[in-house]
Amino acid sequence: MYKNITDFIKEIYSNRLPVPLHEPCFKGNEKKYLQECIDSTFVSYVGPFVSRFEQMICDYTGSKFAVAMANGTLALHLALVASGVRRDDEVLTQAMTFVATANAISQAGAQNIFLDSDLETLGMSPEKLSAFLKEETIIKKDGYAYNKKTGRRISACVPVHIFGHPLKIADIVKICSEYNIKVIEDAAESLGSWYRNKHTGTFGAAGILSFNGNKTITTGGGGMLVTDDADLAMRAKHLSTTAKIPHAWEFRHDEIGYNYRMPNVNAAIGCAQMENLEIFITQKRALADKYAEFFAKDGIEFFKEPEDCRSNYWLNTIILNNRAERDSFLEYANDQQVMARPGWCLMPNLPMYKNNECGNLSNAETLESKLVNIPSSVIC
Numbered sequence: 001m002y003k004n005i006t007d008f009i010k011e012i013y014s015n016r017l018p019v020p021l022h023e024p025c026f027k028g029n030e031k032k033y034l035q036e037c038i039d040s041t042f043v044s045y046v047g048p049f050v051s052r053f054e055q056m057i058c059d060y061t062g063s064k065f066a067v068a069m070a071n072g073t074l075a076l077h078l079a080l081v082a083s084g085v086r087r088d089d090e091v092l093t094q095a096m097t098f099v100a101t102a103n104a105i106s107q108a109g110a111q112n113i114f115l116d117s118d119l120e121t122l123g124m125s126p127e128k129l130s131a132f133l134k135e136e137t138i139i140k141k142d143g144y145a146y147n148k149k150t151g152r153r154i155s156a157c158v159p160v161h162i163f164g165h166p167l168k169i170a171d172i173v174k175i176c177s178e179y180n181i182k183v184i185e186d187a188a189e190s191l192g193s194w195y196r197n198k199h200t201g202t203f204g205a206a207g208i209l210s211f212n213g214n215k216t217i218t219t220g221g222g223g224m225l226v227t228d229d230a231d232l233a234m235r236a237k238h239l240s241t242t243a244k245i246p247h248a249w250e251f252r253h254d255e256i257g258y259n260y261r262m263p264n265v266n267a268a269i270g271c272a273q274m275e276n277l278e279i280f281i282t283q284k285r286a287l288a289d290k291y292a293e294f295f296a297k298d299g300i301e302f303f304k305e306p307e308d309c310r311s312n313y314w315l316n317t318i319i320l321n322n323r324a325e326r327d328s329f330l331e332y333a334n335d336q337q338v339m340a341r342p343g344w345c346l347m348p349n350l351p352m353y354k355n356n357e358c359g360n361l362s363n364a365e366t367l368e369s370k371l372v373n374i375p376s377s378v379i380c
Helices: 003-012 030-040 048-061 072-082 099-107 126-136 169-177 230-240 264-274 277-298 323-335 362-370
Strands: 065-069 090-094 111-115 137-139 145-147 153-158 182-186 206-210 223-227 316-319 371-374
Touching: 003 277, 003 323, 030 048, 030 264, 048 065, 048 223, 048 264, 065 072, 065 230, 072 099, 072 153, 072 182, 072 206, 072 223, 072 230, 090 099, 099 111, 099 153, 111 126, 126 137, 126 169, 169 182, 223 230, 277 316, 323 362, 323 371, 362 371
Parallel strands: 090 111, 090 153, 153 182, 182 206
Antiparallel strands: 065 223, 137 145, 145 153, 206 223, 316 371
């Protein structure tokens, strides 16, 4: 039943087996910059490639500040801490996301509240967010929103740009501003994605990017905090370098900090990858066009970039009719050495988050049961 799909994918990737879901492409100055980094002996986070990579991200995204981290989860953790999230606060996020989103919120000492998805974008539903805040919160004299049930302050909202597709972030920011809730964008998957001609991750108080080995560009392992807030950026950088007070030789630290900075050796790879980012985006969008044309003939829904968006199409996505059909396709494709993956298990269905508060998750449950990611690598 699915042979035509796997044959088409194998043809795209020249019958390379197995066909990976998403692998990195190294076609530029990666080896050259790595050699320069090694020759300099500056391979840890003190080195010129780190600041160079941060500036390249600023130039590309339009963000005023960028702070390089060892991975995206750490970047999200520090974005939350630096933006004022306190222990036992509550943070709104979405049920359909990779577990790192919820984990970072937990690592900040806060409680996750899981909201539903928007079927048009796969990201957080503005309508469900607005309804939750109207029905479940109260604004107290200090100007903050508090959960009526728990009495806890809701200090932040973490919407996620899923599979590289921008969500309705302007609506999310507007709603949260009415409740004095800071928006921290999880843009881990969406480098090269734009909403209304503005890069994802640059709408809220801060945003984060990921450069894991399976992302559009990679540094091996790495992440980035982006923001227009100078104080937030400065605090994040201070905390990420063990809260060390600058001094020529003394080791003095003024609070509990973290060793989160990206090493120079990883940033060297990132600089080379950034030089080819637009080539990668162009190829990925061309691949998405091929898939869209193919699945239109096959009668299977291919998820296309939402309105007012330019998506990087990090992972191409199809929507099948039900869970049984989804599982049948996944089994067949992987048996044929074509890597395909379902969407993530919804966060409230994981044992550590089963007792967290959540709204009606009908959209997220629908997507979880039908959604499949198919091979999306750049042909290097």
